Amino acid sequence: MDVEIEQVGREKKEQVLIRCHAVTEEVREIAAFVKSRQGRLTGMKDSRQYEIAVSDIYYFESVDGKTFLYTKEQVYETAYRIYELESMLRSKNFLRVSKSMLLNLMKIRSIQSALNGRFAAVLLSGEEVIISRNYVKGLKAALRGE
Amino acid sequence: MSFKQFFIEKLSLFFMLTTLITIAIFVIGSAFDAEARFGYEAMLAPLRYAACCVLPTFATYSKRELKKKELIARMALELVLIEAVMLFFAFTSPVIDTSRISVVLVIAGSVLIIYTMARLFSWLRESAEARVLNEDLQRFRQLHGQK
Numbered sequence: 001m002d003v004e005i006e007q008v009g010r011e012k013k014e015q016v017l018i019r020c021h022a023v024t025e026e027v028r029e030i031a032a033f034v035k036s037r038q039g040r041l042t043g044m045k046d047s048r049q050y051e052i053a054v055s056d057i058y059y060f061e062s063v064d065g066k067t068f069l070y071t072k073e074q075v076y077e078t079a080y081r082i083y084e085l086e087s088m089l090r091s092k093n094f095l096r097v098s099k100s101m102l103l104n105l106m107k108i109r110s111i112q113s114a115l116n117g118r119f120a121a122v123l124l125s126g127e128e129v130i131i132s133r134n135y136v137k138g139l140k141a142a143l144r145g146e
Numbered sequence: 147m148s149f150k151q152f153f154i155e156k157l158s159l160f161f162m163l164t165t166l167i168t169i170a171i172f173v174i175g176s177a178f179d180a181e182a183r184f185g186y187e188a189m190l191a192p193l194r195y196a197a198c199c200v201l202p203t204f205a206t207y208s209k210r211e212l213k214k215k216e217l218i219a220r221m222a223l224e225l226v227l228i229e230a231v232m233l234f235f236a237f238t239s240p241v242i243d244t245s246r247i248s249v250v251l252v253i254a255g256s257v258l259i260i261y262t263m264a265r266l267f268s269w270l271r272e273s274a275e276a277r278v279l280n281e282d283l284q285r286f287r288q289l290h291g292q293k
Contacts, residue, residue: 106290115269
C-alpha cells in the first residue's frame, strides 16, 4: 500500500482516506489507529459498531483471547490486543495493572490494600479492580510522573 | 503471581514466623516449664518450626490473580495446614506433654496468634503503602485537571 501525504489549506477539512481493494483486517486496524489518535475507539456490541471516546473508557480487559472495553455502564468488544492498546494509549493515562487489564488512571477514585502485596483500585463507578503486585511499581512511577 | 514472587513472599513469611515463634517459645516455655535448660541445638528450633509451617503453604500457590474472597479462603487453608503441622510436631515430640489439654490449646492458640500477627503486619505495611499511593493519585488527578 502506498502512503501519500497531501497538505491542504486551513479552509479545507483534514481527512485520512484509505483507498483499498477490500476492507481487510489490516485496513480496519489502520482506521482504528487513526481514530484512537483522535481520542476515539471503535467498539462492537450486539453486532453493531460504536464510536467511544477514549476519555469515557474505564478499562480494557482481556478475557479468553478477546478484549473488552468498559465504560461506566457498557461493555464493548474491541479488535485490539491489550499490548497494542497499551502502546497506543500510553499518552492518554492508561496503564497496565495486571496481565489482562489496562486501566484509565483518571477513573480511579482511590486505592486500597487487597492483601498479599496487591492493591485494589476503586473506580469512579464504584467497581473494584485488582492491581497485580507486578505492576505496582509501574503504577507508582506513573502517578509520580517518573 | 509468578512462582518467583510467591517464593519471595514465603521467604518473608518464614523470617516473620521465625521471630514470632521465638517469642512464643519464650512465653509458653516460661509459663509451663520455666526451669528447662537446652543446648545450642535449641537455637535451630524456631527456624525448623517456621520452615515446617511455610512448606505446606506452597500448596496454596496459584498462577491466576485471586479475588479477595478466594485469597481469604486460601489464607484460611494455610492456617489449617500450619496448625496441622505444629500439632503433629507437638504430638510426636517426646518433650511436649500433650496429655495436658491446656498445652495443646496453648500451642494451637499460639499458632493462630502468630499467623494473625504475621498477616496483620503485612496488612499494616500495605495499608501505609496504599495511603502513599492515594496521595500520589490525588496529585496526579490535580495535575491532569481532575479533583
